[in-house]
Amino acid sequence: MLYPVYVHKDQDSAYGLTFPDFDGCFSAADDMQDIARMAQEAVEVYFDGEDLELPEPSSPEQWIGDDRFEGGYWLLVDIDTSKINSKSVRINISMPEALVKRIDAVAKKQHLSRSAFLAKSAEMALH
Structure with a gap:
């Protein structure tokens, strides 16, 4: 469209x-x-x-x-x-707390939620 x-x-x-x-x-x-x-x-x-x-x-x-x-x-x-x-789809993952904090900081800078950032990162890695 x-x-x-x-x-x-x-x-x-x-x-x-x-x-x-x-x-x-x-x-x-x-x-x-x-x-x-x-x-x-x-x-x-x-x-x-x-x-x-x-x-x-x-x-x-x-x-x-x-x-x-x-x-x-x-x-x-x-x-x-x-x-x-x-x-x-809700998933449950575990990762080091320090990594979660780094993810949250970058996601915030990009105006994304943690989930959106992780999904975007996964999509980029899968290409």
Whole structure:
């Protein structure tokens, strides 16, 4: 499905990606050719383990005049919704307390829950 992604870039920054249809979902891409891949990954992580309904895509025209979306541009990105799994499965794992603290610190910096961080890390390791 084609979802609008607001792209903004300062001179010395990566391309910032904001998804108005997924409140609080955002990402960044160092190069333009990475925008679609990073958008897909961000949406997958956003829904991972959450009990959220997938919204119908809005259109960029709906967001005209919204102060949050000024100074950048819109892209329509094809999000493969078949890769979105909002049903979580509870697991119980054990690991050293120091490692859990390090995981929590990095997850917080990335604005992720511990579960989302671990799922994202596992996905990256499995690729």
